[in-house]
Amino acid sequence: MSVVLITIVSLAGLGAIAAMILYAASKKFQVFEDPRIDEVEEVLPATNCGGCGLPGCRAFAEALVKADDISSMNCPVGGADTMNAVAGILGKEAGAAIPMVAVVRCNGSCEHAPKTTNYQGAQTCAVVSALYGGETGCAFGCDGLGDCVTSCKFDAMYMDDETGLPVIIEENCVACGACVDACPKNIIELRKKGPKSRRIFVSCVNKDKGAPAKKACAVACIGCSKCFKVCPHDAIEMKDNLAYIDYEKCKLCRKCVPECPTKAIHELNFPPPKPKVKKEEPETTPAE
Template identity: 40%
Template sequence: MNTAIMVVLVMTGIGLVFGLILAFANKAFAIETNPLIEIVEDVLPKGQCGACGYAGCAAYAEAVVLEPDVAPNLCVPGKKIVADQVAEITGKVSAEIEPRVAQIKCNNPISDAIKKYNYVGLEDCIAASLVQGGPKGCQYGCMGFGTCAANCPFDALTMGENGLPIVDEKKCTGCGKCSLICPKHVITMAPIGAPVAVLCNSKDKGAAAKKVCSVACIGCGACKKSCPYDAITVENNLATVNGTICLEKCNNPICLEKCPTGAIVPLTEDAKKASVILKEAVAKAKAEKAAQAAQAKKEEK
């Protein structure tokens, strides 16, 4: 009995000693935390998307408070309102942020797409891409397994009936997480309100691209030549529209009519109306030309 009591007393004494040592160490080596870090973190949207370049909202809050060179406007999902709040808390100046939205650079429905093989396995784009680059004939196109939608922290992406992702512009914050997770780099960030875009990601030459996709960009450059604002570039057999230039200057996207495959599509209602007007004008011009040719041929006889 006495032995048991002694054991309990000794163990209690050892516990008290170690407790005192730990308490002293905690006080002696404690790191003082800047209270502004917690205040900034509370302001952030908590999406943990990493668009700021840091591993989550807490890491960015700490960096923007403690490091003078870290800008207060790096939280893309928070947009201007959060940037202004962070700037006020940290005493920094917030630069203007251009609103942006996710854009799917593929317009070839999964049901219509040519396949290299029938894929049976985990329905995940990253997993599927490890098997010969994925089942889709176009090695640059969306595979439609929805990894982007599953990983969107703001539920801004859903999978459409055609098997391609649909972006809800009201929910999309432009954080870019979907762009980073897509193994085919099909998703890009574009300015909100850009009238047109090349919805293609293929880098193949014209004939090869057209062989696996009827709406592929063939890199012909017709759109670039027709654009009066130099908003279109062609690199690696793929045309790209500078959405910012297009948004600011263009009110008559004639590139829509010049594209032979329909890889350039109208994104806004105004652009869609302009596209219809252009197509009607082109059809009318062709009909008039055909009528004139027929008349001239008749007069020759």
């Protein structure tokens, strides 16, 4: 037998032995994956937005399959229809998710909070916030460079050229929370949509005391507590010179709105208030 043939046979034998070893190892260390994960992933929207709290739809599908109870788990993009489909696949019960929407808690427009400096650096809110307080006198307000808009995958936001603030397109918002995470000033919040999409919230996050806050922005919350005192539902909390309305407790009575001296409390999608009609006093005829 020639040297070449011996070499070929030896290599073939070694290859066969190695293949058998690898096959045995793969069987021994094989990781079982529940086939339902693929089924669940197929009904998810495949946006990988992270709104469920996990890095993507695949990770969410795995978590759903492993969970004993999925009633508290929700896909904000797919909504109730998607979660009901998932529940059907897994034989579990889906919870009733509360519809949420993003709101911008800053009204410091160019008119209300004029610029005091002119920033010339990298045009991102993250960089501006890392360097200094911003171009206006309010260190808590929107930087206006649109990191939130860039983060949104659903065309649910845009920057208003007139005000310099982000605007939420409600019908496009899926409450994924990407804009919330992208804002370095924490001015964007997910709140309950409310009946007929009606919401009331304090559009300010300035924690300065009244006078400095009002000086920096004409429509800032000054911590006067007037709204807190008139709320009949204990829905308003005063903390760090700032009022906050708890959307779980708020009954949308609107009693707080006219009390705010700076108009920092916003009411969305309400009909205009009815004008108060003064009762006419009956005419009295002089006694003869």
